[in-house]
Amino acid sequence: MNKTIIININGIVFHIEEDAYEVLKNYMTDVKRHFINSDDSLEITTDIENRIAEMFNELLASEHKQVIIEQDVKAVIEQMGTVEDFEHAEEDTNASFTNTYYNSGTTTRRLFRDPDDHLIAGVCSGIANYFDIDAVWIRLAFALIIFAGGAGILLYIILWIVIPKAVTRADRMVMKGEKLNLQGFKKNFEEELGSMHSNFSNFKHEAKPFVYKTRDFIGDFFYHLGTFFNGAGKILLKLIGLFILLSCFSALIFFIVAFVALLGFGQFAPFHDMPYGVLRHHHPEYIYTAGFVVIAVPLVSIILLTLKGIFNTGAVSRSAGTTILVIWLFAIAVFVYNVTRIAADFSSSASYSETINLKAVKDNTYYLKLNDLKYFTAEDSARLNIKNLAPNMKITDDDYNDFDHYHQRVRLSIEKSDVDQPVLIESYHARGRSYDDALANSRNIKYIFAQQDSLITFDERFYPKNNDLWHDEDVYLTLKLPMNAKVVVDRKVEGIADFSVHDCNELNKRDGNRLSEATFIMTDNGLQCKVDTMVTDTVLNKHLLSDSTKKLKK
Amino acid sequence: MIVENTQTQMRKGVLEYCILSTIAKGEIYASDIIAELKKAQLLVVEGTLYPLLTRLKNNGLLSYNWVESTSGPPRKYYVLSDEGRKVLEQLDKTWQELAYAVQISIGDRKVK
Numbered sequence: 014m015n016k017t018i019i020i021n022i023n024g025i026v027f028h029i030e031e032d033a034y035e036v037l038k039n040y041m042t043d044v045k046r047h048f049i050n051s052d053d054s055l056e057i058t059t060d061i062e063n064r065i066a067e068m069f070n071e072l073l074a075s076e077h078k079q080v081i082i083e084q085d086v087k088a089v090i091e092q093m094g095t096v097e098d099f100e101h102a103e104e105d106t107n108a109s110f111t112n113t114y115y116n117s118g119t120t121t122r123r124l125f126r127d128p129d130d131h132l133i134a135g136v137c138s139g140i141a142n143y144f145d146i147d148a149v150w151i152r153l154a155f156a157l158i159i160f161a162g163g164a165g166i167l168l169y170i171i172l173w174i175v176i177p178k179a180v181t182r183a184d185r186m187v188m189k190g191e192k193l194n195l196q197g198f199k200k201n202f203e204e205e206l207g208s209m210h211s212n213f214s215n216f217k218h219e220a221k222p223f224v225y226k227t228r229d230f231i232g233d234f235f236y237h238l239g240t241f242f243n244g245a246g247k248i249l250l251k252l253i254g255l256f257i258l259l260s261c262f263s264a265l266i267f268f269i270v271a272f273v274a275l276l277g278f279g280q281f282a283p284f285h286d287m288p289y290g291v292l293r294h295h296h297p298e299y300i301y302t303a304g305f306v307v308i309a310v311p312l313v314s315i316i317l318l319t320l321k322g323i324f325n326t327g328a329v330s331r332s333a334g335t336t337i338l339v340i341w342l343f344a345i346a347v348f349v350y351n352v353t354r355i356a357a358d359f360s361s362s363a364s365y366s367e368t369i370n371l372k373a374v375k376d377n378t379y380y381l382k383l384n385d386l387k388y389f390t391a392e393d394s395a396r397l398n399i400k401n402l403a404p405n406m407k408i409t410d411d412d413y414n415d416f417d418h419y420h421q422r423v424r425l426s427i428e429k430s431d432v433d434q435p436v437l438i439e440s441y442h443a444r445g446r447s448y449d450d451a452l453a454n455s456r457n458i459k460y461i462f463a464q465q466d467s468l469i470t471f472d473e474r475f476y477p478k479n480n481d482l483w484h485d486e487d488v489y490l491t492l493k494l495p496m497n498a499k500v501v502v503d504r505k506v507e508g509i510a511d512f513s514v515h516d517c518n519e520l521n522k523r524d525g526n527r528l529s530e531a532t533f534i535m536t537d538n539g540l541q542c543k544v545d546t547m548v549t550d551t552v553l554n555k556h557l558l559s560d561s562t563k564k565l566k567k
Numbered sequence: 568m569i570v571e572n573t574q575t576q577m578r579k580g581v582l583e584y585c586i587l588s589t590i591a592k593g594e595i596y597a598s599d600i601i602a603e604l605k606k607a608q609l610l611v612v613e614g615t616l617y618p619l620l621t622r623l624k625n626n627g628l629l630s631y632n633w634v635e636s637t638s639g640p641p642r643k644y645y646v647l648s649d650e651g652r653k654v655l656e657q658l659d660k661t662w663q664e665l666a667y668a669v670q671i672s673i674g675d676r677k678v679k
Contacts, residue, residue, distance in 0.1 A: 023640050044614070053621040060617040060643065064598065067639035074638065094612020 022066040033083040125179035125188040254323035272305040306344035359444040363451035371435040374467040383505040422487045426511045430493035442487040454484040498535040517542035
C-alpha cells in the first residue's frame with residue numbers, strides 16, 4: 014500500500030505515488046533551475062512539462078492503470094533526458110545559447126542550509142559554504158552569541174526558517190559554488206546517490222504549504238534537538254577522552270621522571286619516606302625498571318585505546334601489541350619475584366631488651382632532653398663522609414639532612430619503678446628472614462643516651478651497626494622512676510614520648526606553644542602532669558580582688 | 568575521446584539544419600521530430616530539443632499551432648515560417664557545398 018498524491022501538470026490531473034512524486038519534483042526543480050536564466054525558460058519548461066504529461070497519459074493508457082509509479086517517472090526522465098544530458102548537448106553547439114547562469118553564475122554562491130553537514134539544521138554549515146570557510150568558525154561564533162544573552166538561539170531559529178534547505182543536486186552545487194557543468198554534476202552525482210532517499214524526504218517538507226511547514230518545523234526541531242544532543246554526547250565523550258589522555262600523559266611523565274631519578278640518584282623526592290635501603294643488596298635497577306614497565310605499559314595502552322576508540326587515530330599492530338604484552342608479563346614476574354624476596358627478609362620478628370641502671374638523684378628531680386646534635390653541617394657530613402640513604406648522594410646542606418631515619422621509630426614511655434633505683438629498659442625490635450636472623454638484627458641496633466647527674470639526654474634515632482639494611486627496626490624505651498619523682502620534660506622530647514608536654518602546659522593554663530618544658534610527677538597511677546592549682550587560683554583571685562577594691566575605692 | 572568529440576561536433580553542426588528540414592516536410596509535433604532525429608542518431612533525449620525549437624521560433628524561423636490532443640494537453644505543431652524557408656534554402660546550398668567539399672577531401676579513398 015502506498016500513499017498517492019494528486020498533481021496537476023498544466024491542467025491535467027494525475028495520481029502519483031509519493032516516491033514517484035518526489036523523483037519527479039526533484040527532476041523538475043533541476044530542469045527549471047537549468048533553464049532559469051534563459052529568456053525562454055517558462056516556455057521551455059512548459060513544453061517539457063506538457064510532454065511529460067503526455068507521456069504519463071500514454072503510459073497509463075497503455076498499461077491500463079491509474080497511478081503513476083516511480084518506475085514510470087524514471088522511464089519518462091530517461092526519455093526526456095536529465096539536466097546533465099541537456100548540458101552535454103549544449104556544451105559547445107552554440108555560444109549564443111550557452112546560458113549565463115552556467116558561466117558567470119558558476120562561481121556565485123547562494124545561501125542554503127546544508128543538509129549534508131548539519132549539527133542542528135545546517136544553518137551554520139550553509140553560511141560557512143556561502144563564505145567558503147570552515148563551518149566550525151560559524152558554529153563557534155553562534156555558540157559565543159548564545160552565551161552572550163542567548164540571542165544566538167533566536168537568530169538561529171530565524172535563519173532556520175528563512176534560509177531554504179539545499180534540496181537538489183544543483184542547489185548543493187550552487188551553495189558550494191561548484192561549476193554547474195558536466196564535470197561538476199558528475200562529481201556531485203555520486204554524493205547524491207548516497208543521500209538520494211533522505212534528499213527526497215527532505216523535499217517533502219519544502220513542497221508543503223507554509224501552514225504545514227510550521228508544523229513540520231516543530232517536528233524538525235525535536236528531531237534536530239535529538240541529533241544535537243547526540244552530537245553533544247559525542248563532544249562530551251571527546252572531552253572525557255581528552256581528560257583521560259591528559260591524566261595518562263602526566264602520570265607517564267611523572268613515572269618517567271621517577272624512574273630516571275631512581276636510576277640516577279637512587280632516590281625520588283616525592284617518595285623520600287620509602288626505605289630505599291631495603292633494595293641496596295637486590296639490584297635495585299632491575300626492580301626499578303620492572304616496576305616502571307609494569308606501570309608504564311598499561312598507561313600507554315590506555316592512551317592508545319583512547320586515541321583509537323574516541324579519536325579514531327593511531328593503532329598498534331597485532332605483533333607489536335603481543336610483544337609489549339609479553340614484556341609486561343615478564344616485568345610483572347621480575348617485579349613480583351624481587352618483592353617476594355625482599356618481603357621474605359621481613360617474615361620473622363624478634364626483640365631484645367636491655368636494662369640499664371641510672372644514677373639516682375638526691376632531690377628526685379630528673380630533666381629529660383633530646384640530643385640537640387642531630388643536625389650535621391655541610392662540612393661535618395663532607396668531613397665524616399656521611400652517606401645518605403641514597404648511594405650516590407651526599408648531605409651537603411645544613412637544613413635538610415635529617416638522614417636515614419625517616420622510617421626509624423623510637424618511643425619513650427615513663428613508668429613507676431618499685432624500687433628507688435631509676436632504670437631505663439631499652440627494647441629493640443627488628444625483622445628478619447628467620448627468628449635468629451631477626452634477633453641478630455635487633456642486637457645490631459645501637460641506641461645512644463646519656464646521663465649527666467639529673468639530666469638525661471635521649472637520641473631521636475638509633476644506629477644499626479655497620480649501617481646495615483633496614484629491618485623494620487623499632488626501639489622502645491621505658492624509663493622507670495621511683496614514686497614522687499619530679500620529671501621536667503623538654504618540649505622536643507615530645508617527638509618520641511607517649512605523653513604530651515604541650516597538653517600539660519595547657520592544663521596549667523599556660524601557653525603550651527611558648528613554654529619549652531613541663532613538669533610531671535610520678536604517682537601511684539603512673540606519670541601525671543603536675544598541676545599548680547593553688548598557685549594559679551591564688552594569682553587569679555588576687556587579681557580579681559585588686560580589681561574590685563579599685564572599683565570600690567572609686 | 569577525440570573521435571567522439573569530433574563526431575559530436577559534426578552531429579551538432581547539422582542538427583539545426585536537420586530540424587528545419589524535418590519541419591519543412593509539413594506541420595509536425597515535437598515528439599515526431601524527436602522520432603525522426605533519433606532514427607538519424609542525431610539526438611538521444613527529448614529535453615534537448617525544446618530549447619532548440621524555442622530558439623528557432625524566437626528567431627522567426629518557426630511558428631506553431633496549438634492542436635487539441637486526446638492523450639494530454641494541447642500539442643504544439645511546428646511549421647516553417649517564410650523566413651525559415653529562406654534560411655533553409657541557404658542551408659541547403661551550404662550543405663551541398665559542404666557535401667561537395669567532403670567528397671573532394673575523401674577523393675579516391677574508399678569509405679565503407
